[in-house]
Amino acid sequence: MDFERLGAFYMGKEYDLTERRLLDRLVMYDSRDLTTHAVCIGMTRSGKTGLCISLLEEAAIDGIPAIIIDPKGDIANLLLCFPDLAAADFLPWINPDDARRKGLSPDAFAAEQAAAWRAGLASWGQDGARIRMLRDAADITIYTPGSDAGI
Incomplete structure (x- = not known):
């Protein structure tokens, strides 16, 4: 899939609601249509x-x-991008209770999460190289006034 074009944002793939399946047609957005400010408002889980x-x-x-x-604090998840998609990268961020409920050790659960992410990204035509491209292109800093988390 060729979606790496400057000024064209890859938003995903078209979805056929009737057949309930992803299509191979890309959804691209022309970044020139953006303004300098944005607000995103909607219902929960929208x-x-x-x-x-x-x-x-x-x-x-x-x-x-x-x-x-x-x-x-949802957008802080932008920092959770692991180009190697290795279990060790996911381990500090998993919920040990989720692992326990599945009868897995934290290491095994982290490996399961890493595999799920690899498969999920691949289904959208993405991989660790694209994550590395994002990480190399962005300098992400979280400012948290009044808190000892972040800067």
Whole structure:
């Protein structure tokens, strides 16, 4: 899939609602249609965070800067990008209770998560190389006034 074009944001693939399956047609967004400010508002579980993270990742890859005010802290997940998709990268971020409920050790659960991420990304035509491209293109800093987390 060829979606690495400057100024064209890769947003995913078309989905056939009738057949309930992904199509091989890419959904691209022309970044020239963006303005300098944005607000994303919607109902719970409507896809706001996923949309914003996709837009921000694509902007970062294209060298477009962003300042994000995120009261809930969801967008901080931009920092959780592991180019090697290795279990050891996921281990500090897994919930040990989730591992225990599945009857797995934290290491085994982290390996399962890493494999799921590799497979999920591959289904969208992405891989660790694209994550590395994002990581190399972006300087992400989280400012947390009044807290000892972040800067």
